[in-house]
Amino acid sequence: MDATLAETTGPAFRTLGGLRFSKGHGTGNDFVLVADPGGEHTITAEQVAGLCDRHRGIGGDGLIRAVPSRLLPEGRDLLATVPEAEWFMDYRNADGSLSEMCGNGVRVFVHFLRAEGLIDLPDGGALIIGTRGGAKTVVRTGDEYAVDMGPWEFIFPGEATAKAMDSLVTADGLEVPRPALSVSMGNPHTVVALAELSELAGTRLFTAPTVEPVPANGTNVEFVVPAEPLVHDGVGSVTMRVHERGVGETQSCGTGACAAAVAIRHWAGAEAPDSWRVHVPGGVVGVKFFAGPAGHEHVELSGPAVIVATGTLS
Ligand SMILES: N[C@H](CCC[C@H](N)C(=O)O)C(=O)O
Numbered sequence: 001m002d003a004t005l006a007e008t009t010g011p012a013f014r015t016l017g018g019l020r021f022s023k024g025h026g027t028g029n030d031f032v033l034v035a036d037p038g039g040e041h042t043i044t045a046e047q048v049a050g051l052c053d054r055h056r057g058i059g060g061d062g063l064i065r066a067v068p069s070r071l072l073p074e075g076r077d078l079l080a081t082v083p084e085a086e087w088f089m090d091y092r093n094a095d096g097s098l099s100e101m102c103g104n105g106v107r108v109f110v111h112f113l114r115a116e117g118l119i120d121l122p123d124g125g126a127l128i129i130g131t132r133g134g135a136k137t138v139v140r141t142g143d144e145y146a147v148d149m150g151p152w153e154f155i156f157p158g159e160a161t162a163k164a165m166d167s168l169v170t171a172d173g174l175e176v177p178r179p180a181l182s183v184s185m186g187n188p189h190t191v192v193a194l195a196e197l198s199e200l201a202g203t204r205l206f207t208a209p210t211v212e213p214v215p216a217n218g219t220n221v222e223f224v225v226p227a228e229p230l231v232h233d234g235v236g237s238v239t240m241r242v243h244e245r246g247v248g249e250t251q252s253c254g255t256g257a258c259a260a261a262v263a264i265r266h267w268a269g270a271e272a273p274d275s276w277r278v279h280v281p282g283g284v285v286g287v288k289f290f291a292g293p294a295g296h297e298h299v300e301l302s303g304p305a306v307i308v309a310t311g312t313l314s
Pocket residue numbers: 029061093098099100101102103104105187188220244245246247250252253254255256
């Protein structure tokens with residue numbers, strides 16, 4: 001256990017005594033959630049790491065603080081253009097690092113706001129929330145949520161992308177470096193297509209894969225196997241595992257599922273469908289491409305959200 005974690009489970013951690021929290025997940029991508037309607041909780045990176053630690057803390061792939069957008073700088077900037085984004089998802093990875101976006105997290109965040117009685121979102125209703133990746137519109141259907149994740153883009157545009165590969169990825173269990181495509185969903189992803197499920201099962205993700213060239217602020221790495229046939233009843237299907245930046249291997253990654261669908265659809269060419277099902281170790285999420293405003297293609301992520309428990313830090 002590294003020194004910072006030792007410090008975190010010491011006095012620094014204790015400053016959060018009495019803090020109410022919830023535990024939730026979206027297809028097994030799990031989060032510690034804290035409601036902070038007064039914007040009064042400063043949770044340091046070390047404390048996030050301590051809370052997300054699965055042995056000495058609560059355990060989670062990340063921490064989500066729900067805070068009014070007006071109470072933090074990034075939120076106030078967003079409100080200037082999207083005044084409807086009243087609540088802000090302050091997302092941190094399990095190591096305490098910031099990430100711009102968290103697709104599974106957005107669904108669990110909205111479900112948490114409902115559970116806390118902080119919003120009223122009727123079935124079929126829509127809510128706009130703030131994130132460091134911009135405002136996101138979320139539509140509720142029962143306990144499932146569809147998130148407009150916004151536009152996607154290639155991280156390394158240009159000739160390499162034209163060839164549909166721009167990076168090489170090496171991972172434990174893969175004999176040779178594999179070509180990959182790096183895609184931004186607000187946060188960075190590098191997608192590797194493997195030939196079959198046995199390769200997926202044989203790839204070990206205890207350590208971060210090596211990516212060359214690596215996006216400026218690191219990257220999440222998705223290993224994807226297209227279904228055979230790729231398309232059934234007009235819906236594309238892939239199976240995925242992911243090593244997340246600042247976390248490690250997770251059961252699911254919403255932005256990663258979107259990036260994987262972008263890459264596979266790019267490789268499949270013009271005939272590829274706009275609807276996809278992405279099978280992750282923690283379940284299945286839906287990904288749909290649609291024409292967003294200003295002619296940009298947007299990606300929609302849909303799936304469940306669960307609040308497992310609520311507790312109080314001692
Ligand atoms: N689990 C998240 C992604 C977190 C990405 C984070 N690991 C990063 O540093 O970008 C999701 O469902 O989209």
